[in-house]
Amino acid sequence: MKIKAVIFDLDGTIADTLPLCIAAFKKSIEPLLGKKLSDEEIIATFGPSEEGTIRKLIPLQQEQGVKDYLYHYESLHGNCPVVFPGIQELLKILQDKGLKLAMVTGKGIHSTRLSLKQFDIVPYFEVLETGSPDGPNKVDGIRKVLERLNVKANESLYVGDAPSDIRYCKEIGIPIAAAAWAGTTNADELIPLQPDHIFYTVKDFKEWIVRILNMEQNETSN
Template sequence: MALKAVIFDFDGTLADSLPLCVAAFRKTIEPLAGRVVSDAEVLATFGPSEEGTIMALVPQHFEQGLRDYHACYREMHYMCPAPFEGILRIIAYLKAKGLRTALVTGKGAVSLDISLEYLGLEGAFELIRTGIPTGLNKLTGLREVLEGFGISPTEALYIGDMPGDVTASREAGMPVCAAAWCPGTDAAALARERPDYLLDSVAELETLLRSLAGEEQSFPVETRKKI
């Protein structure tokens, strides 16, 4: 079957936003906790949405922490001034070809809206599924997008930068492209999950999508390929 939809992750896939997330969390949490919080402590809480991180590190200040985080995240977004070069062009190309676009991310809805507005990505995605406070929910999000578009798993491609993105795609029965173009991405960990595609640059992604958009049949799920 032909490719009909492309589903993107956000952090580390569309933009180098992880340093922003960590810095905003530290600026928020340290005054509330009364101590220095390391990057590693913040990163160890990732998986759930922002609510999960606040609950893990300063549960006694949850509501204030969440408000402060969103304010800091907006204020510090200069740390992530634009999407990766070529992302806007790719999305425009997909829309011009009539392919559906969606976003499935572990980010919370508020911070995602801030980023989409800041980066000029408002309206770029027909369907959006965000994270939840209690843990990973990529698989649920992917299945909801497939159902919303009324397509089969083999008619879509998910693009994400974490091993869990590959795992979720596999469980959903859909092909997956591992994005290894963000600084700090563990390409070796991605490779161990044997994604269908493992790409080092957005330029390679554009080449891949242009190729897939012109094919009569979708690529086989079991095939792993690197351009």
């Protein structure tokens, strides 16, 4: 089946933004909570969007926490100024080959837009689905994207770095390319879940998908 659409995750897939997220959480939440938080404590709350994470940690100060988080997320974004090497070129190649590109991320809409603007990649994505404060919603997000792009699951490819991404894609029936190129990604957690493909560098993924697309193009023209 020909690949017509590629759907990307953001954190750990497009750029190394997880350390930025953790730093922004610490700067915004710790003063309101009145104690230090470890990286592990923060990561353990991930699943919902940042708004949901903040609601879990400081339910009585959620509004202030979200406001502070977005302020620090933007002010610290200079620590993560660009996408992973090769991502910009990859997006351009896919777009030039006529693929539909979308993003489904667990991040909130405001931080997602801040990052896409910072990375100068807003125009590449036709559809954007972000996280919910009420809990993980990537399955619904991917289904919405497929519907909006008018493509079938087996005509698409999801690119994501988390074990949960693999489980969600298997539930939907969309092939997944597991992105294991971020320093924050543990490939040993991905392999047992049997993703359709796993790539350890953006370069390897780019070469693979270009080869697949060229083969499809040759088959169509013959």
